[in-house]
Amino acid sequence: MKALVYIGLKPGVLDPQGRTIARSLNDLGFDEVENAFQGKIIELTLSSTDTEAAEARVKAMCEKLLANTVIENYRIEIVTAE
Amino acid sequence: MKALVYIGLKPGVLDPQGRTIARSLNDLGFDEVENAFQGKIIELTLSSTDTEAAEARVKAMCEKLLANTVIENYRIEIVTAE
Numbered sequence: 001m002k003a004l005v006y007i008g009l010k011p012g013v014l015d016p017q018g019r020t021i022a023r024s025l026n027d028l029g030f031d032e033v034e035n036a037f038q039g040k041i042i043e044l045t046l047s048s049t050d051t052e053a054a055e056a057r058v059k060a061m062c063e064k065l066l067a068n069t070v071i072e073n074y075r076i077e078i079v080t081a082e
Numbered sequence: 083m084k085a086l087v088y089i090g091l092k093p094g095v096l097d098p099q100g101r102t103i104a105r106s107l108n109d110l111g112f113d114e115v116e117n118a119f120q121g122k123i124i125e126l127t128l129s130s131t132d133t134e135a136a137e138a139r140v141k142a143m144c145e146k147l148l149a150n151t152v153i154e155n156y157r158i159e160i161v162t163a164e
Contacts, residue, residue: 006123021124021148030143032136035127041088042103045117054114061112066103 001046003058004077005066008039013071042066051078083128085140086159087148090121095153124148133160 009015015037022036044061048054058076067074091097097119104118126143130136140158149156 008123008125022126024147025126025143028143028146030139032129032139033126033143034129037125039123039125041090041121041123043090043119043121044104044107044115047114047116057112057114061107061110061115064110065106 001048001051001054002079003044003046003054004079005042005044005058005062006039006075006077007042007062007067007072008037008074010071010073051080054078083130083133083136084161085126085128085136086161087124087126087140087144088121088157088159089124089144089149089154090119090156092153092155133162136160 009018018035018037021038022033025033025036044058046054046058048057055076055078058078062074062076063069100117100119103120104115107115107118126140128136128140130139137158137160140160144156144158145151
């Protein structure tokens with residue numbers, strides 16, 4: 001199965017990367033862009049068979065390695081079928 | 083409305099970041115992780131009102147600035163309601 005992990009900055013955390021994207025798009029003439037945020041997706045291929053157990057394991061991976069939980073939120077999505 | 087842009091490496095492009103994530107998770111005892119890919123999500127807040135026009139504009143943003151189309155694929159999702 002696959003696990004998709006979406007990681008983004010918590011609300012209120014300064015996002016200079018997002019600001020730069022929004023400003024650059026405005027400078028290129030895309031005036032409709034009011035705001036931009038950049039986050040990460042990590043797609044994991046897992047040999048697990050139990051969806052619930054897999055989700056708990058992926059949560060542990062986020063807490064230990066994937067996300068910086070001081071400034072980042074994460075959301076896990078388990079995809080069982082292709 | 084909002085536009086979500088998913089950007090990832092094209093298949094076949096070497097992904098050292100993904101390899102490192104997979105190996106690090108294995109080293110931490112998460113042996114079920116077979117493979118990992120890392121991509122980006124960019125969330126844009128747009129003042130546009132026409133969904134189709136907005137999608138075409140976001141495509142242009144991807145081609146011009148957001149994605150490196152030599153090595154990256156992108157996928158656009160327009161979200162009209164919260």
